[in-house]
Amino acid sequence: MLPAGGGKARLISPLAPSWWHGWSPDGRSLTYAAVRNASRIIDIYVQDLASGAERRLTHAEGQHDGPDFSADGQRIYFNCDRDGHAQIWVMDADGCGQRRLFSDACVNWFPHPSPCGRYLIWLSYPEGTKGHPADVLVSIWIGTPDGGSRRRLTRFIGGQGTMNVPNWAPDGSGFAYMRYGPFVEEET
Numbered sequence: 001m002l003p004a005g006g007g008k009a010r011l012i013s014p015l016a017p018s019w020w021h022g023w024s025p026d027g028r029s030l031t032y033a034a035v036r037n038a039s040r041i042i043d044i045y046v047q048d049l050a051s052g053a054e055r056r057l058t059h060a061e062g063q064h065d066g067p068d069f070s071a072d073g074q075r076i077y078f079n080c081d082r083d084g085h086a087q088i089w090v091m092d093a094d095g096c097g098q099r100r101l102f103s104d105a106c107v108n109w110f111p112h113p114s115p116c117g118r119y120l121i122w123l124s125y126p127e128g129t130k131g132h133p134a135d136v137l138v139s140i141w142i143g144t145p146d147g148g149s150r151r152r153l154t155r156f157i158g159g160q161g162t163m164n165v166p167n168w169a170p171d172g173s174g175f176a177y178m179r180y181g182p183f184v185e186e187e188t
Contacts, residue, residue, distance in 0.1 A: 022068035031067040044078050057095030066110040071117035079109045101147035116172030120145050134159040135180050157181025
């Protein structure tokens with residue numbers, strides 16, 4: 001972590017590998033995906049910035065990735081493949097109450113709740129995609145934080161890196177993403 005005005009960087013986690021994903025709205029903790037054992041299973045962790053204490057939140061089978069805090073800091077959204085392929089999940093900020101938000105045939109990654117609390121966006125790969133590769137046809141979907149009112153916003157060539165980390169404007173009026181190729185015309 002580096003102060004915005006410059007200065008000395010502070011190491012957040014000396015353990016590796018770790019992939020940063022979300023900052024709590026109160027600025028007191030970070031949530032990230034990490035591997036901490038020989039099994040190479042990716043789990044979700046949260047770290048209190050004052051104490052430096054790291055706490056593992058997921059303990060189930062499957063890969064857990066892409067954690068991001070809800071606008072009120074009470075929940076963490078993430079993706080997990082414990083039921084066959086990556087779907088969007090949610091849990092309380094302390095790791096309790098883990099549940100799949102919805103299920104469909106798509107391979108869904110990187111959920112990002114809006115800072116205004118009204119929306120949830122995520123990246124969706126075609127059925128059967130393994131992992132989260134680059135240079136494939138992907139879609140960005142939007143819905144409500146409870147998983148309802150889902151609709152596709154756009155399709156394009158993208159993938160790994162398209163929207164791995166928090167990407168909303170501070171007021172929730174829009175979000176940023178990266179595409180690798182052209183937009184795809186809607187099918188008729």
